[in-house]
Amino acid sequence: MAETYDLLITNGTCVLPWGQEQTNVGVRNGKIVALGAQGSAAEVIDARGLHVLPGLIDPHVHLRDPGDATVESIPTGTKGALLGGLACVFDMPNTTPSLIDEKMLTWKQDYVEKVAWCDMGLYVGAARSNIPALGGLECGCGVCGIKVFAGSSTGDLMIEDDESLEKVMRSGRRRISYHSEDEYRLQARKGMFKEGDPYSNHMMWRDEEAAFLGTRRLMALARKTGRPAHILHVSTAQEFDYLKDYRDLVTAEVLVNHLTQFAPDVYERLGGFAVMNPPIRGKEHMEAAWRAVNDGLVDTIGSDHAPHSREAKMRPWPTCASGLTGVQTLVPIMLNHVNNGRLSLSRMVDLMCGGPARVYGAIGKGRLAAGYDADFTLVDMKRQRRIEESWIVSPCGWTPFAGMDITGWPVGVIIRGKRVMADDAVIGEPSGKLVKFR
Numbered sequence: 421m422a423e424t425y426d427l428l429i430t431n432g433t434c435v436l437p438w439g440q441e442q443t444n445v446g447v448r449n450g451k452i453v454a455l456g457a458q459g460s461a462a463e464v465i466d467a468r469g470l471h472v473l474p475g476l477i478d479p480h481v482h483l484r485d486p487g488d489a490t491v492e493s494i495p496t497g498t499k500g501a502l503l504g505g506l507a508c509v510f511d512m513p514n515t516t517p518s519l520i521d522e523k524m525l526t527w528k529q530d531y532v533e534k535v536a537w538c539d540m541g542l543y544v545g546a547a548r549s550n551i552p553a554l555g556g557l558e559c560g561c562g563v564c565g566i567k568v569f570a571g572s573s574t575g576d577l578m579i580e581d582d583e584s585l586e587k588v589m590r591s592g593r594r595r596i597s598y599h600s601e602d603e604y605r606l607q608a609r610k611g612m613f614k615e616g617d618p619y620s621n622h623m624m625w626r627d628e629e630a631a632f633l634g635t636r637r638l639m640a641l642a643r644k645t646g647r648p649a650h651i652l653h654v655s656t657a658q659e660f661d662y663l664k665d666y667r668d669l670v671t672a673e674v675l676v677n678h679l680t681q682f683a684p685d686v687y688e689r690l691g692g693f694a695v696m697n698p699p700i701r702g703k704e705h706m707e708a709a710w711r712a713v714n715d716g717l718v719d720t721i722g723s724d725h726a727p728h729s730r731e732a733k734m735r736p737w738p739t740c741a742s743g744l745t746g747v748q749t750l751v752p753i754m755l756n757h758v759n760n761g762r763l764s765l766s767r768m769v770d771l772m773c774g775g776p777a778r779v780y781g782a783i784g785k786g787r788l789a790a791g792y793d794a795d796f797t798l799v800d801m802k803r804q805r806r807i808e809e810s811w812i813v814s815p816c817g818w819t820p821f822a823g824m825d826i827t828g829w830p831v832g833v834i835i836r837g838k839r840v841m842a843d844d845a846v847i848g849e850p851s852g853k854l855v856k857f858r
């Protein structure tokens with residue numbers, strides 16, 4: 421019997437959880453209803469020659485909203501996400517003001533569903549003032565989890581001492597995401613350097629031991645409390661090695677920058693536009709990150725999209741702002757790594773879709789399978805293109821990957837059965853929704 425669908429995606433090579441298959445995908449009411457679908461549909465997308473991936477997720481962005489819209493905002497950041505081939509982003513809480521209470525959360529939940537172009541999850545920040553409330557806040561609609569800045573970063577959220585960190589771990593149950601750098605070590609080492617030193621001193625100040633010590637302290641507390649942890653942007657060979665003994669409690673993120681850029685090259689080329697936390701380090705750490713990806717130790721890949729004005733990035737070190745843009749370039753760069761043989765397309769999809777869905781407990785996201793949201797990223801694995809700053813829609817207007825030649829490009833995004841990006845243009849009106857979490 422011929423079925424009727426709202427949407428049929430035909431002839432594409434679908435990246436399914438169990439392998440790749442050239443097949444048709446049938447969609448009804450915003451959900452995938454059949455693979456190998458035959459029948460008629462209100463809309464047909466011919467994906468011949470393309471790969472059909474489940475909608476990709478960037479679980480680590482800072483869209484700065486509320487904050488400074490001349491640098492970034494949710495409308496511009498989510499538009500960049502779509503143009504870069506993402507269907508969903510999880511947004512960090514260190515905005516101005518920070519998202520640390522019910523009032524801001526309610527405002528943002530409402531605001532996102534009015535202005536976001538892609539689906540979103542929201543982190544709630546842990547601050548000294550809200551520790552007893554975290555168990556309630558983490559269950560809010562659209563909340564992907566609690567974020568703890570255990571080492572200094574942009575914004576006023578920081579909890580650096582063991583006693584307070586333990587209290588955070590004992591308030592609530594879901595997996596907590598950590599920025600792991602030891603604040604005491606960072607403060608102690610700051611005096612060793614002076615203004616105007618080379619930008620590469622960023623990785624001397626925030627050295628391997630600062631990250632490794634932070635992670636050791638967090639793992640000891642996670643073991644003591646039994647609270648699951650997600651270590652964001654793991655950046656050292658030492659941490660990768662160490663985390664193997666904590667897989668019962670810990671999941672790990674790697675940033676695309678730490679898989680793509682390395683010192684001293686990146687600092688010589690980009691100066692302040694290479695400065696981020698934790699820093700980009702030597703090539704041995706980049707290779708350790710790839711080994712960890714290929715060993716299955718890494719669960720998610722993020723961009724840590726953290727825009728600043730050009731002016732703030734051009735100040736002398738260490739007064740230049742830390743953080744790099746990346747939401748729009750994440751997918752192209754990862755596709756390029758696939759084409760260079762660094763990882764398989766299936767592994768990339770696991771890291772950029774299934775992984776985030778598992779780690780954060782997203783419902784209806786993470787696989788191309790019946791019953792899941794009809795979110796798709798269509799990619800042309802053969803398309804060649806150079807990353808140009810003129811393509812970047814973030815108002816700050818720059819990317820640390822300008823000039824990079826890419827093979828493999830996202831050419832379409834479909835969210836809950838609706839085509840929202842095709843060939844370098846967003847379509848219709850913003851229709852992003854909050855993701856549901858377990």
Ligand SMILES: [Zn+2]
Nearest residue numbers: 480512724726
């Ligand atoms: Zn971040």
